[in-house]
Amino acid sequence: xxxxxxxxxxxxxxxxxxxxxxxxxxxxxxxxxxxxxxxxxxxxxxxxxxxxxxxxxxxxxxxxxxxxxxxxxxxx
Numbered sequence: 001x002x003x004x005x006x007x008x009x010x011x012x013x014x015x016x017x018x019x020x021x022x023x024x025x026x027x028x029x030x031x032x033x034x035x036x037x038x039x040x041x042x043x044x045x046x047x048x049x050x051x052x053x054x055x056x057x058x059x060x061x062x063x064x065x066x067x068x069x070x071x072x073x074x075x076x
Contacts (some may be wrong), residue, residue, distance in 0.1 A: 011048045018044065019066050028070065038062065 001005045018040055027033045038059045 007048060011044065011050070014044055014048070015041065015062055019062070019069070030069065037066070 019037075022033065022037060022040065027037070041059045041062050044057055047059055050058060
């Protein structure tokens with residue numbers, strides 16, 4: 001199943017909101033927050049019918065990007 005552009009846009013918007021809300025500056029060091037983020041991301045992917053075999057890669061990519069985003073925020 002391929003996701004269309006509109007669906008991908010909705011997923012990206014929802015992920016951005018999720019990360020801005022939940023990825024505080026110290027999220028990488030707080031185990032409870034770090035453990036909750038992948039679960040929330042997977043739920044969001046499931047909600048938007050992302051294929052199950054693509055979800056883990058999506059979670060890994062979102063966490064990687066969030067780490068970069070946090071580093072940039074701290075450097076600014």
